[in-house]
Amino acid sequence: MAGGLLAGLATQTAVEQDLDRQRTERQAVSAQLIEDARDKPSVSAADDDRVWAAVRWRAPDGSTHTGQTKVRPDTPAGTPATVWTDEHGHLTSKPVTHEEAQLQAALAGALAVVITSGAAVGGAFAARASLDRRRMEQWDAAWARADIRRGGKTG
Structure with a gap:
């Protein structure tokens, strides 16, 4: 024992x-939605009715990255969103x-x-x-x- x-x-x-x-x-980074989130299907009921949409952000080294994050379905392109990145600027989950x-x-x-x-x-x-x-x-x-x-x- x-x-x-x-x-x-x-x-x-x-x-x-x-x-x-x-x-x-991990750090919170400001990103911008690059597509409308309208008409995108929700992944599951556990997603709080959020949908996956493409975003763009800058890494600490200044390079531009794109990826997917969950947003409300009525979010238009150009809306700021917060994403979490690792020390290399790659998307990761919120700590x-x-x-x-x-x-x-x-x-x-x-x-x-x-x-x-x-x-x-x-x-x-x-x-x-x-x-x-x-x-x-x-x-x-x-x-x-x-x-x-x-x-x-x-x-």
Whole structure:
């Protein structure tokens, strides 16, 4: 169980550090819609009725990039939009907030505890089953020897 807790704490720390790193590397950039979002189908009901539309933005090195982002379906071309980019200016998802990062890290840590502890308990049960099988084979051999000494009859 102690190993499971250590694995959980290590996982939680690693996930939280990775999400913190993403938050520092990603930046909000002003982009401009280069096409009307009207008549574009919504991807799913979970999209808050937003649709994918093409946008253009400038990377930190000054180069121009285009890509797709979700906008409201009534958004006309030329409307400013905010997109998230990495340090190279490529589109990426919005980073999670500090609170969301803590929750994700805690859940990942708890999952690591369960998996590690489950593996340890499963390994213990497998070892015990193997030892029990071996002990039963030894008992069978001992009873067979005892049966031979009594002339082949034990009862």
